[in-house]
Amino acid sequence: MKFGIEILPTITIDKILDTATTAENLNLDHVWITDHYSNRNVYAVLTILAQKTQKIILGVGVTNPYDKHPAWTASAIATIAELTGGRAVLGIGAGDKATLESIGIKWEKPLVAVREAVTIIRKLLEGEAVTFEGTIFKVKNAKLNYKPPKVPIYIGAQAPRMLKLAGSLGDGVLINVSHHEMLSEMITHVKEGIKESGRDEKTIDIAACTALSISSDKDKAVKAAKPVVAFIVAGTSDELLKKYGFDISKVNEIRQALAKGDFGTAVSKIDDRMLEYFSITGTLDKCIERINELVKKGVTQVVFGSPLGPSRKEALELIGKIVKEFKK
Numbered sequence: 001m002k003f004g005i006e007i008l009p010t011i012t013i014d015k016i017l018d019t020a021t022t023a024e025n026l027n028l029d030h031v032w033i034t035d036h037y038s039n040r041n042v043y044a045v046l047t048i049l050a051q052k053t054q055k056i057i058l059g060v061g062v063t064n065p066y067d068k069h070p071a072w073t074a075s076a077i078a079t080i081a082e083l084t085g086g087r088a089v090l091g092i093g094a095g096d097k098a099t100l101e102s103i104g105i106k107w108e109k110p111l112v113a114v115r116e117a118v119t120i121i122r123k124l125l126e127g128e129a130v131t132f133e134g135t136i137f138k139v140k141n142a143k144l145n146y147k148p149p150k151v152p153i154y155i156g157a158q159a160p161r162m163l164k165l166a167g168s169l170g171d172g173v174l175i176n177v178s179h180h181e182m183l184s185e186m187i188t189h190v191k192e193g194i195k196e197s198g199r200d201e202k203t204i205d206i207a208a209c210t211a212l213s214i215s216s217d218k219d220k221a222v223k224a225a226k227p228v229v230a231f232i233v234a235g236t237s238d239e240l241l242k243k244y245g246f247d248i249s250k251v252n253e254i255r256q257a258l259a260k261g262d263f264g265t266a267v268s269k270i271d272d273r274m275l276e277y278f279s280i281t282g283t284l285d286k287c288i289e290r291i292n293e294l295v296k297k298g299v300t301q302v303v304f305g306s307p308l309g310p311s312r313k314e315a316l317e318l319i320g321k322i323v324k325e326f327k328k
Contacts (some may be wrong), residue, residue, distance in 0.1 A: 001295060001300065001301075001302075001326045001327065002029040002030065002205070002207075002300060002301040002302075003028045003029055003030070003031055003301065003303075003304070003319075003322070003323050003326070004028060004029060004030030004031065004059075004061075004207065004301055004302070004303040004304070005019065005020075005028055005030070005031055005032070005303065005304050005305075005308075005319070006032045006033075006034065006061055006209060006303050006304065006306070007019055007020065007021045007031060008032060008034050008036075008038040008039065008306055009034065009040035009041075009042065009045050009184070010039050010040075012045045013045070014038065014049060014284075015035075015050075016045055016048075016236060017048060017049065018122055019312070019316070020049050020052070020053060020056070020058075020286070021052060021053060021317050023056060023219045023316070023319075024054070024055060024056040024171070026054050026316065026319060026320035026323055027320075027323050027324075027327065028055065028056060028319070028323060029056065029057060029301070030057045030058075030089065030301070030303065031044055031049065031057070031058050031059065032050075032059045032060070032061025032062075032091065032174075032303055033045050033058070033059070033061060034061055034062070034210075035060055035061075035062065035063040035064070036099070037067065037099075037103065039187070040193055041081065042060050042063070043060075043077075043079075044077045046058050046060070046080045046088075046315075047079075047080065047083060050080060050083040050087070050253060051083070053084075053087075055087070056087070057087050057088070057089055058080065058084055058087055058088055058089070059088070059089035059090065059091055059154070060077065060089075060090050060091050060092075061091040061154075061156075061174060061209075061303070062090065062091035062092055062093040062154070062156040062174060063092050063093075064092065064093060064094060064095025064096075064100070065092065065094075065095070065113045065114060065116070065136070066095050066100050066105050066106075066107060066113065067095070067100060067103070067105055067138075070116070070117040070120040070121045070124075070137060070139075071120065071124060071139060071142050073090070073092070073117070073121055074120070074124035074125055074144065075123045075124075075144060077090045077121075077125070077148075077151055078124075078125055078144060078146070078148035078151065079148075080146040081125075081149045081150075082146075082148050082149065083087055086149030086150065086213050087151065088148075088149070088151050089151060089152045089153075089154060089157075089172075090121070090151055090152070090153050091152065091153075091154040091156055091174050092114060092117060092118060092121075092153065092154070092155060092156065093114065093155065093156025093162075093174070093236060094110035094111075094113065094114055094156075094162065095107065095110075098266065102242055103303055108136075109136060110162070111136060111161050111162060111165060112134070112135050112136055112164065113136045113137075114155060114165065114275075116132070116134040116135065116136050116137045116167065116206025117136075117137065118153055118155065118169055118170070119132065119134075120132055120137060120139060120142075120168075121153065122152050123140065124143070124144050124223070125144070125147075125150075125151050125259035127143075127144065127147035127149060128143070129141050129142070129143040130142045133230065136158045152170075152171035152172060152205075153170055154166075154170055154171060154172035154173060154174050154205070154207065155170035155172075155173055155174070156173075156174040156175075156176075156178070156185075157173055157174070157175060157190075158175060158176055158186070160189045161189075163175070163186055163189035163190050163193070164189045164190070164192050164193035164196075165191035165193060166190055166193060167189070167191060167192060167194040167195075167197070167199075167204065167278070168196060168199070169193070169197070170193065170195035170204070171203075171204070171205065172202065172204060172205030172206070172207055173190050173205070173206055173207065174207050174209050174303070175187075175190075175206070175207065175208055175209065176209045176210075176213060176232075177208050177209070177210065178208070178210040178277065178278055178279050178280050179208075179276065179277040180220060180290075180293035180294055180296070180297050181244070181277075182231070182240075182244065182277065182296045183208060183294055183297050183298075183299065187206060187298045187299075190204070190206060196222035205300050205301055206298055206299050206300050206301070207299070207300070207302070207303050208211060208294050208299045208301070208303065209302035209303040209304050209305055210256070210279065210280050210294075210302065210303070210304065210305060210306075211225065211228050211229060211232060211278065211279040211280070211281075211305050211306060211307070212279065212281075212287070212304040212305060212308055212309070212315070212319075213225035213228070213278075213279060213280075213281040213282075213307055213308065213309050213310070213315075214281075214282065214283070214284065214287050214308070214309045214315050214319065215229075215282075215283070215309045215310050215314060215315065215316045215318070216284070216313065216314065216318075217310070218282050218283055218286075220309075220310040221281050221282055221283070221310060222275065222281055222282075223310065224309055224310040225275055225279045225281040225307065226260040226267045226270045226275070227263060227267055227307075228279065228306055228307050229270050229274055229275055229278045229279050230254055230258065230263070230266040230269070230270055230280045231245075231258065232279075233251055233254055233270070233274055233278055234251065234254050234255045234258050234266075236251075238251075244277065244278075246273075246274070250269060253265075253269055254266045254269045254270070257269070257313065265281075281284055283322055284318050286319055287318075287322065288322060288325055291326070293323065295326075304319055
């Protein structure tokens, strides 16, 4: 069983470094740095972490094939792999349509774009001269001037076809999911892709990326989780919400409040069921119980994401205890 931590580079470099080195000292396996143009640059951050860590695996979690060409991404992650002596991993997904379009980038054919990007990136990382005629990307005799250490490629997925693609093409899959019921169906699609491609299921790392809010004080954990869960719920598709019995009218109230910047109203609409389905929240024992549910469904890595808890320091200490519990 593996554990990772997702760091949003909205915080200062010093805080990112402190969180990553603490994660390493607590024997977590991965640090995943999110990639968003408005935050600190993911590869610059990874370069610093490469120099300040010794054993933890450093990943992009996740980039997309639209705002950076696959050849550029291959070059960037290859450099991190060389800097770390082979401790780099690449996560790639379809990206966020609204964010990309806000900077003038057309979001089209996401499944095709991810498939083509992963194909090109993998070949370049393996030292091949790549000629590729795809729907989205076309390259002619492209090649890196050096061959880096091996870089596993994880595909960020949530929709059925992308999950299936991750199973057929990725070394791992990053699924934004916190509840075992949702996870169970998503893993079914991953396994379809694994089976159709004739791959060994044991070689694919299935990572559940979950919002975590852990504290010795349950009420404080809940309070810290609600703002994050509000954004997660608002960004979840109506199709998925309806499938699991959520009131779309209530969700729309949350969306409208967030759009107006009325965070107080949005947070007030978050109920216990939303917290349960879209986060792992509570005391140490409760969080261990929830993680066990995910493991039973086939998860091989849990990635702890924002907010972690009302106190980052306490949350990291408790995460260390979780890791000890599952690795003893």
